Amino acid sequence: MKRLISANNLLLVGVVVVGAALLGVATSGRFFGPVSMTAFFTYLSVPILIGLAQMITLCVGQLNLAVGAIGGVAACAAGVMITSWGVPPWIGALSTVLVGALLGLANGLLVVGTRINGFIVTLAMTQILIGVQYGLVGTRTFGSSAWSPVTDFGDAEVLGIPNVFVLTLLVAGVVALFFSQSVSGRRLLASGGNAHAAELAGISIDRTLVVAHTLSGLLCGAAAFVTLAILPGVNSSIGGDWLMPSFAAPIIGGVGLAGGTVAVLGTVLAAMVVRLVDAASAIFKFDTSAVNFVVGAVVLGTVALGRLREVQAARRASILRSRRAEAALAEVAG
Template structure:
């Protein structure tokens, strides 16, 4: 690695996150006397890391266009429960049930995007409303019932598979992240979404449809929530009204800590994955040190708030520097220029 490459790595916003991950693993390994790195512990860690990664990416998709998706958990929970009913009560094959979960999530996200565009109401309010509606619909579907995973053995086989000793569902989450990174780098629609999020007026003047970008971002977010629902069906022993209920904080924590701006125009796929890993390490530390579960939410919430505050301060400093630079008087004219002006 040459000096230029090393400098890029050291100045990358992902480097501090990677260091935190390494330190977290080291602390938990020492605390557990090495058992944290045992095969069973590693498998469990990665199994429960898949969902935070996918829902973090789902939230990132809407943050990229300056929107929020408060319905991440509701979409995932509703998709999982409705697909579970299709399989348990109507005999839908497991592989079709998994596809149904993904498509239901896509449909819910697409509906969110259309509502934002046609009502001209901020996505915060729209997704707050749809979160309430879908949470109620989820309870109406299953009530106090838990639909056991015996109805979808094909998906459970995916959940039990462990290529290279790592759960397959984690590899699915990584594959989703890789595909998403490629899409945001090369796909025209994805670049349009980032342009709309960064500067809607400039995007409009460039011929980009901001409405299309908003619908596409919410649809992508819903699609990823559908994938999260698929992972739930593959990894958990059943589906009930609690699925998705605790996803909201994690969905914001991963992209915000990972470096995604709340004002739109940016994505950070690798940063989101690393931040989701940190969130999972915090949860593991809670169990290892026998902390109260409420402390986990407190720590994650405090980190998210601190990250947002730091981002705002940095943005204000950059804006102030740009204003001062624009007010700097032009350099005095040269002798040649003065001669031309005098002539």
């Protein structure tokens, strides 16, 4: 796992500090008011969770295009269970995590069973789940008054920090410990870094793919739970705008597309950057398409820069090997 103190993390911290300062100046300090700060950190929770969900699939060299669809189905299913079926609010809300994990498990089993790239599988699953989500709620919106104990939790704070953000940080900490301390986490990284070497070491690549997609779905379900806690209701639009932020956070945070790496702190910081862009968009009335263009351009630029670094590193390694070979030949000839 990438070190906590890295050039990328320090750069992201700098961007967050400068961005927040500029918004503070532009709003004459109102951005740092208690109401604004509470809203900022409350709505930061979902970008962090979906970023971590995408990070887990990226670490094994996979993609999860169904992040938003999984979260949308989980949230809408919970709304239906609570409102129409009479399921107790907390049980219904927490079922989002189970639903997300099961849908992630289905993705993993399909990837392993069909031997089709995860990009295709999750793309197809997205379309299926969008249909399921619409089938659950149609054009209706289920109001959060039906699960008021959950929204009370979402509105509450701990020492001035929103409960949902504290919960999100705890989840991020668990994810970090999973990759740094657990055998399963290290197996995921090993299989993503070098699948052939991992197989020789006795690691099941199929199992790691299933685990990665299951955990990714579980975190999408956690994001759905937060959505239930902070939004006034759920409908068929939930999750529709999750895909780009889910990629932006880990990629800008320093996770490579090739697999084998995670960057939990970087993902959290990058999600904060994306949230600052959203806040600036609301304050300055930026066009949504312009904001999406900027975020997409940053993600593409980050990927291109990472690829350039990989090529340069490979070139340096090749030159070094050539020099060593030449030195060895000269020694033999001498």
